[in-house]
Amino acid sequence: MPQPGHWQQRRRVISAAESGDGGFDDRLAKLKKKGGGEKKQQTPKEALAEARKGSGRPEYDYSEETEYFVTAPHRGDLGLNLVLGATLLWLPLTIASVARGAFVKYRFTNMRLSVTTKAGPLRDEQLDAAYQEITNITTVGRGIGAWGDMVVTLKGGDKIELRALPRYKEMEEYMLKRRDELRGSGSSNAKQSSSSSSEGTPAKASSKGF
Template sequence: MATATASSVTRLPSAAASHHWHPCLITKLPFPSHITISPRPTSRLHVSSKPITTSASATSKKDEETIFFDGGAHYGDLLANILLGFTLLWLPLSLAAVFRAFFLRYRFTNLRVTVISGLTGQDRSDFSYDVIEDVQVVPRFIGEWGDVIITLRDGTKVDLRSVPKFREIAKYCLSMADKPVVLKDSASKGF
């Protein structure tokens, strides 16, 4: 356990001491004045911090990130769930569709899959195509949109709900992962 020395601790005035401040919490350590603390943290996408030193003809397709798909949930999912939301029984599913429509984004690039979610967009999951083991699709409505279930090598299943162009995206994921492009359709049998 670290102890504070008397020279590094600043004594609080008596008015501040009545607010239950602990005297070891205030120190004389220098704090840089150029650092500003924003109330909302930001997230930035940095692909590479290394400069490209090869010639223009020798660059590979992995050097720069190109976007294949960037978007949110399918608008038909929101519309269908709002129409069914007029029944009280379907209301929780309608609220989930509203949150998916406004607070969920999928980005598929040639380097990685990114899922951005949360009320402020701070929840972010990135994984490369190298860790993909399997991709399955589940069509919704009449095949207009669907769910993409990506199984990673460590057994984690990433469920992407209400993805537009879900078959093309699943084929793209399999081709980027160097897997045979055979989609496993997990459609339910029966009604």
Template sequence: MPPPPSAAVSSILRPKTPPDFSFRTIPLPQIRRAAAGAASSRLVLARADSSGAARGEGAETVFFDGGAHYGDLAANLLLGLTLLWLPLTLAAVSRAFILRYRFTSRRVTVVSGLSGADRTDFPYSSVTSVVVVPRFIGEWGDIIITLRDGTKVDLRSVPRFREVADYCRSMAAAEGSLVTQ
């Protein structure tokens, strides 16, 4: 005959009843969605505040406000599967999450840094040349802007780079600072 079960063995074989949990529902706040057309467009025509305007004209018009092209990030993530391309993939990821470009009727703004604290502004009157370099069969490209003091500002992976560069050239020509070659 088998020996009688002890108290320690019987507690393992017969599990204790689970504790009683009570759940209650909490109402969630309503989420409001913006208009789909305004949020999906990269080219935006908007009015900004005219305070601090140098010439005292009307409101500043935003022509382009956006970051690096999403195709640059996707292509570099795909190529990042090879260890050889990994440093370039990290650079593309940082460009996608850190850089923002804004072209307005008065100036070019480049915002970088995790918190957006690094900001570079320059007016079109200081632009002497604008050069474009297409990337990935012309889907996105780099814009190299040369300023009067010889500084070269390199804007990488700009979507619709030809339109943006043409706008920058036309605004610099209107200011009279663009050097013809």
């Protein structure tokens, strides 16, 4: 049977625990107030700018860019693959060609290359590469030279692939020319620590796509 002083001792323990919890809450509130409260939630653009800043990659201002050439993959590639798709061995390549023709678009401006893929819930992305980031361009002609495949290598080894690109030799020359012009002007569009008005995401890996 509990001793007479047992209940008084138990009440003192409970009271001490409650006062301890209150002290903890007070200390937590003070810490939050000292730290400025909860961290403000970042917008997607702010998060992208912070990620670029942390990676050490320069940011580029595309606010004054002008389009030079916008195109889908060459329709000749699609037609050829549809014909060859009659053979079961060629069928996977035919499916890939149909997907490229339906969902992929190539965009060249005076400042950057963009590859956009819009396939609804399956895939929705945009890869951007400033011309100053280009280190090498490799092209291979297809369809008796009517179109070609292009691989653009960027600083750090990242690559962007463009399949069935019309005017591929012209675009290769144009991008290399613009790269040299922008680098020669001191890359005035590059900014290390300011927000960028570009849309989409920087190329982080090889874009093999469809």
